[in-house]
Amino acid sequence: MLRDGGPAPVGEEPAELLVRGPHVFAGYWGRPQETAAGFVDGWFRTGDVLRVEPDGWAHVVDRVKDVYISGGENVYPAEVEAVAVQLDAVANCAVVGIPDERWGEVGAAYVEVREGAELTEAQLRAHLEAHLARYKVPRHLVFVPDLPRAATGKIRRVDLRRRAVAELGSR
Secondary structure, X not given: OEEOOEEOOXXXXXEEEEEOOOOOOOOOOOOHHHHHHOEEOOEEEEEEEEEEOOOOOEEEEEXXXXXXXXXXXXXXXXXHHHHHOOOOOEEEXXXXXXXXXXXXXXXXXXXXXXXXXXXXXXXXXXHHHHHOOHHHOOOEEEEEOOOOEOOOOOEOHXXXXXXXXXXXXXX
């Protein structure tokens, strides 16, 4: 795993998984720039963000493309989402980063509330603030009836990011 050009220490902040070996592909066909960006000193950047526990087990915690940087700090949407869904009223949550002049990027959380449940923005914000570092709490909390999904059921973060920039980017 890589952090600042070297191996990430065990038990610390998550880092991107890098791999190399005879079975790792040589590059993207006809796309030399993407191939160059996909490798670091012969190691292939998987895009998977892992945390290695002191017992040696590794856990995938996010994807590099989903991570956003707010005020110089990495924010892993999966961490924020996991805290949000601890509330019984939250059926699902997806967090994306959007551009911000002061902080670089800030979070926008799209939240599905369980049918029959009630949840206010103030309640959700208080819960997030109680369990996350301040810079990880999304600036924008948006309640939606449902999140955009692909045919596989996976949340379409690209669509959410586009929506967030269009609706919230100028606030």
